[in-house]
Amino acid sequence: MAIPPIFQTKHFDDFKFEQRLLPWQEQERYERIWQTTDIVNLQFTASFSPITVQLLDENDDIVLALPALVGLPNIYVPGAYLFSVNMSLATVNTGCYHFRIIAGPAGPTQKTYTSGCHYVSQDPIPQSILIEYFHSMYHEDVIFETGIKFQCRMFGHIGFLDPGRNDEFFRDQRYNPGLLNSRTVRQWPVFFGNEFGLADDDIDLLNRIWSCDNVFLDNKAFGVSDNSKFEFTEEEYFPKRGVTITVEEGINRASKIFALNLDTSKKIMASVNVESTVFGDTSNSGSSNTVPVHNITVE
Structure with a gap:
């Protein structure tokens, strides 16, 4: 991101860690750590689609790519919808990777965001x-x-x-x-x-x-x-x-936890809301490479 000549500050939300370092500071690299047992869960709010999340290696080759699944409308932002991605790192080899988010259809309005280094280890850290x-x-x-x-x-x-x-x-x-x-x-x-x-x-x-x-x-x-x-x-x-x-x-x-004195001779009707992900497409339309496992006990 370029800074207009009138401004000289590289703000926190606009520049990566390495780009914000001052000349007299030691030059360090940002690095986030993961194990292959971890899952990267992401949520987006957008009024457009598609949104794609990619995991790239040090050669910029795509290792994993998942489309964000559109979900419920965002009641706090009219006209916007929720998108989510669940990325398992189980199949990733040990090494340094970075995430790339491609937002919007191909064309001049499409935006691309790239993260810093994310180190993934197959061994416990x-x-x-x-x-x-x-x-x-x-x-x-x-x-x-x-x-x-x-x-x-x-x-x-x-x-x-x-x-x-x-x-x-x-x-x-x-x-x-x-x-x-x-x-x-x-x-x-x-x-x-x-x-x-x-x-x-x-x-x-x-x-x-x-x-x-x-x-x-x-x-x-x-x-x-x-x-x-x-x-x-x-x-x-x-x-x-x-x-x-x-x-x-x-x-x-x-x-809250509370207790009531009730007439035990009367009947009470109860309903159970089961998590919606128990049923339906386990692939989440391609937005997740995790396998959900649910245990349901009915008595």
Whole structure:
């Protein structure tokens, strides 16, 4: 993207990480990591079609290509529809790849977007964390009501237990202490980034991830602790940073639990809504190379 002569700033959303580096900073390369066990889920909002997502190797040869499946209309953006892609990396060889998104029909209005390096490994990546996240409703321009759940993998690890507690005391007339109430909590610092740290692009993604009400680190639910903020470890002139945030175990419910006193002699009618992807075309019209497996138990 070219900058008009009157402006000299390479803004975050307009330029890649390498292009935003200043002359006195060390020249580093952006790299996102994946394992072949991971799935890349993407969602788009557009008033046009088609949208194609391609995975290209270092020679720009297409390794995978999936068309985005058009879905429900976006009630928040009149005239626009949702598109989704589910790309499994199971058949990809170890190496550096990049994603290319081709938006719109061929012609002068077609747009092409290319990502930075995405390193895919057939072997497990030590000291990495698979982050899965979703929200209970529309959030950060994503229609989570479709049931989409995102994944990303980053270098990181969970630190030592940092126990916390909230006590309420009282003292009698002789000033003897007494404990009225006590609540304990288990907290852990989570460190993101290896010895080279993370680019601002990943830090921005982490900030958005922790704004969701359901976040899983290696298949265990966590939530940000009260008043916890990102703490950075950085070196002067080095453009990447390590990030630490304190979390607690927990499931963020998007519902309420309640009890009612009812007449047990009366009948209650109940209905069950089964996930729509259980039935129909398992290929999702070509927008997914994953194989959905559903277990339905009827009693």
